[in-house]
Amino acid sequence: MKSNIEGRNVNVHLQSTIRHDGQTADKHELIASGILIEKAGKTYLQFEENTNGQQVRTTVKLDEPDALIMRTGAVQMRLPFTVGEIRPGTYGAGPATFDLLVNTTKLEVMENRFTAHYELHVEDALLGIHEMTIHYTEGK
Numbered sequence: 001m002k003s004n005i006e007g008r009n010v011n012v013h014l015q016s017t018i019r020h021d022g023q024t025a026d027k028h029e030l031i032a033s034g035i036l037i038e039k040a041g042k043t044y045l046q047f048e049e050n051t052n053g054q055q056v057r058t059t060v061k062l063d064e065p066d067a068l069i070m071r072t073g074a075v076q077m078r079l080p081f082t083v084g085e086i087r088p089g090t091y092g093a094g095p096a097t098f099d100l101l102v103n104t105t106k107l108e109v110m111e112n113r114f115t116a117h118y119e120l121h122v123e124d125a126l127l128g129i130h131e132m133t134i135h136y137t138e139g140k
Contacts, residue, residue: 007037009139012047016132033139045114045136051075060134064109067116081116083107089120098122112136 014030034047045060054074061068071077076092081104089100099122106117114134120127 007035007046010034010036010045010136011139012045013135014132015134016130019129021126034136036136045134048073060114062109062114064107067107067109067114069116079118079120081107081118086121100127 010033012030012032012034014028014032016028018026018028020026030049032047032049034045037044037046043062045062046057048055048057050056051074056071056073056075059070061070065082067081069077069079069081074093076097077090079089079100079102080087081102083104083106086101086103089102091098091100101121103119103121104116105119106115108115112135114136115132117129117131119129
């Protein structure tokens with residue numbers, strides 16, 4: 001992965017579980033190479049993934065109490081995380097874009113690990129309960 005900003009190369013291991021009412025939990029796992037960047041006193045993790053043959057670039061602002069995930073490319077997404085607050089977010093793929101509400105129930109930013117538990121809502125409907133952990137270690 002190339003970037004104009006200097007950073008540390010890292011190996012990224014993302015694990016997520018999504019629970020929908022009355023259904024079996026949906027688990028996802030991603031392993032990617034990324035870069036850890038320090039900018040304006042904040043730390044960002046960037047990595048790319050291939051989704052159905054299309055590239056998606058993800059940037060995670062590793063900040064407690066105000067973290068953020070932004071995805072661009074085949075998927076456009078902005079999810080802000082602040083425990084105890086319901087924050088507006090967006091999700092889009094193709095021409096459709098949805099306004100979301102993000103209710104963060106747990107947020108931990110530790111050395112080499114980012115954890116977020118949150119509910120996603122659209123209008124008055126609960127889309128799912130998400131648990132995500134990203135581990136990152138020194139890479140090549």
